[in-house]
Amino acid sequence: MPVIDPAEIAEQYLKELKDSVSALNQELHVAGFIASEDKPSIAYANATKRVFDDAGFHYHLRQVQRLELEKEILAANENPDVHGIFVYFPVFANQEDDYLRNLVHYTKDIEAGSLYWTRKLTANDRLANGEDSNKKALIPCTPLAIVKILDDIGEYGSGERPINDKTVTIFNRSEVIGRPLAVMMSNDGARIYSFDENGPLMFRDGQPEETSVTRSEALAQSNIVITGVPDKSFCITANEVNEDTVCVNFSSEKNFEEAVAQKVRVFVPRVGPMTVAMCMRNTIRLFRNFHQ
Amino acid sequence: MPVIDPAEIAEQYLKELKDSVSALNQELHVAGFIASEDKPSIAYANATKRVFDDAGFHYHLRQVQRLELEKEILAANENPDVHGIFVYFPVFANQEDDYLRNLVHYTKDIEAGSLYWTRKLTANDRLANGEDSNKKALIPCTPLAIVKILDDIGEYGSGERPINDKTVTIFNRSEVIGRPLAVMMSNDGARIYSFDENGPLMFRDGQPEETSVTRSEALAQSNIVITGVPDKSFCITANEVNEDTVCVNFSSEKNFEEAVAQKVRVFVPRVGPMTVAMCMRNTIRLFRNFHQ
Numbered sequence: 352m353p354v355i356d357p358a359e360i361a362e363q364y365l366k367e368l369k370d371s372v373s374a375l376n377q378e379l380h381v382a383g384f385i386a387s388e389d390k391p392s393i394a395y396a397n398a399t400k401r402v403f404d405d406a407g408f409h410y411h412l413r414q415v416q417r418l419e420l421e422k423e424i425l426a427a428n429e430n431p432d433v434h435g436i437f438v439y440f441p442v443f444a445n446q447e448d449d450y451l452r453n454l455v456h457y458t459k460d461i462e463a464g465s466l467y468w469t470r471k472l473t474a475n476d477r478l479a480n481g482e483d484s485n486k487k488a489l490i491p492c493t494p495l496a497i498v499k500i501l502d503d504i505g506e507y508g509s510g511e512r513p514i515n516d517k518t519v520t521i522f523n524r525s526e527v528i529g530r531p532l533a534v535m536m537s538n539d540g541a542r543i544y545s546f547d548e549n550g551p552l553m554f555r556d557g558q559p560e561e562t563s564v565t566r567s568e569a570l571a572q573s574n575i576v577i578t579g580v581p582d583k584s585f586c587i588t589a590n591e592v593n594e595d596t597v598c599v600n601f602s603s604e605k606n607f608e609e610a611v612a613q614k615v616r617v618f619v620p621r622v623g624p625m626t627v628a629m630c631m632r633n634t635i636r637l638f639r640n641f642h643q
Numbered sequence: 644m645p646v647i648d649p650a651e652i653a654e655q656y657l658k659e660l661k662d663s664v665s666a667l668n669q670e671l672h673v674a675g676f677i678a679s680e681d682k683p684s685i686a687y688a689n690a691t692k693r694v695f696d697d698a699g700f701h702y703h704l705r706q707v708q709r710l711e712l713e714k715e716i717l718a719a720n721e722n723p724d725v726h727g728i729f730v731y732f733p734v735f736a737n738q739e740d741d742y743l744r745n746l747v748h749y750t751k752d753i754e755a756g757s758l759y760w761t762r763k764l765t766a767n768d769r770l771a772n773g774e775d776s777n778k779k780a781l782i783p784c785t786p787l788a789i790v791k792i793l794d795d796i797g798e799y800g801s802g803e804r805p806i807n808d809k810t811v812t813i814f815n816r817s818e819v820i821g822r823p824l825a826v827m828m829s830n831d832g833a834r835i836y837s838f839d840e841n842g843p844l845m846f847r848d849g850q851p852e853e854t855s856v857t858r859s860e861a862l863a864q865s866n867i868v869i870t871g872v873p874d875k876s877f878c879i880t881a882n883e884v885n886e887d888t889v890c891v892n893f894s895s896e897k898n899f900e901e902a903v904a905q906k907v908r909v910f911v912p913r914v915g916p917m918t919v920a921m922c923m924r925n926t927i928r929l930f931r932n933f934h935q
Contacts, residue, residue: 418844418851421765444841446818449741453758466745466758473713526738549736552710559710
């Protein structure tokens with residue numbers, strides 16, 4: 352029944368991040384690139400800039416032509432005065448966006464969406480470069496944001512397998528969010544049902560398994576339901592979920608019908624503000640790992 | 644009017660490749676992975692194995708579960724007795740296929756579809772590892788196959804800018820075929836109109852430019868039209884193309900209506916056999932570059 356505003360959870364992280372930045376005693380510069388003329392997208396970019404700047408980062412937001420973006424990313428990779436790079440997607444809204452995402456050098460990839468980091472996560476390799484145990488690997492910012500929200504509201508347990516007894520259904524198996532999240536939460540002990548338009552997979556202990564579970568079976572068994580379907584017509588109804596369920600939506604669309612918020616134990620309608628906070632956390636980690 | 648069978652063009656390459664393999668005086672081993680139960684796909688895999696084996700390669704075709712493929716690719720990367728890896732896509736038919744494609748180590752990526760090679764092509768970097776001028780970079784096998792077919796039928800000219808005076812329209816801007824092909828052919832002098840479901844781009848000298856050209860304008864100006872649209876409903880009609888045009892289809896669907904073959908100067912209904920030959924050529928190049 353309580354609806355959680357992740358902005359409130361992000362607040363406490365932002366305070367800590369501000370302290371961390373000021374303790375570094377060094378300017379942290381982030382290059383943000385937006386290749387869109389769309390007003391809401393630009394407003395969102397300006398808002399993230401403000402949050403970064405408020406926390407003590409130097410966020411350099413630039414509007415560029417989409418055909419200039421490749422060159423700009425490569426220049427930012429080379430520039431020693433840039434410690435982190437943030438790209439606002441979609442740009443081309445096709446495979447070229449993955450190409451661009453992977454052009455960001457891993458030492459500056461504060462979203463941790465490039466193959467270097469998603470591979471580490473899939474392989475359960477917790478170290479940033481395989482040698483130094485002081486240098487921890489980065490985790491893609493949205494999966495990390497979701498886990499931190501669940502943790503903050505007391506739904507993530509503790510110890511080696513904090514969510515050992517939970518069943519989780521995730522609607523989204525993208526390479527940057529849904530699949531890393533399934534791997535991560537299953538490594539933390541949960542049984543994960545992962546759906547995309549091609550059907551379900553199950554994840555246990557970080558490994559995928561084939562399953563013939565249906566949507567309604569998965570939802571009926573789930574303690575946690577997480578959605579990220581960029582499709583207006585996708586909707587989980589209140590009669591599909593249990594009263595004791597925790598529901599989290601990270602899509603820009605409303606993936607749950609209104610009545611779900613009234614019925615379930617906890618409803619988190621968006622994740623965005625925590626994603627931005629986790630990007631900042633990643634920026635600091637990258638700086639300590641590679642730029643200090 | 645003449646319809647070209649690329650299998651006949653491939654024949655001469657296969658003879659040369661057979662000689663090259665035998666001159667190496669060393670066994671070349673390729674691991675092929677198919678993660679499908681679909682009979683036509685398995686038949687296609689068996690056919691490619693036969694062509695590789697006939698040319699003197701040792702092609703080890705294995706049928707694996709899709710969830711085992713990641714592990715198998717990583718093992719083949721590590722195995723010094725494997726010189727090349729070929730994966731039959733689609734596997735998951737989503738972004739995870741790109742993840743798998745990029746797991747293949749670039750020194751064994753005979754399709755040259757991983758970011759290591761497509762980045763080289765985009766950057767017009769012709770060297771395999773940036774130092775040794777004897778080690779040439781690989782080119783993704785389907786774009787290479789298309790250029791070699793055009794060359795063989797006398798449509799590619801010669802010299803520094805062999806297709807300097809040509810206009811080419813390409814329907815497909817995928818990262819593995821359409822975009823590399825546009826970059827390559829524009830580096831060879833042509834003006835390229837590149838269409839995908841998001842609209843057109845123009846390429847000149849390897850660089851993309853915005854354009855507002857329409858499909859019919861582009862087709863009316865084109866000397867060469869190349870299609871690769873995996874959609875049954877996509878169809879170029881005979882009245883859209885000129886009589887003097889060269890038309891090439893690399894999609895598994897028929898992207899041109901039947902009457903096109905009757906009207907245009909040259910029609911190439913498929914590319915497949917040359918793609919396989921170019922994979923072999925890449926296998927030899929990788930062996931000379933990295934495994935000898």
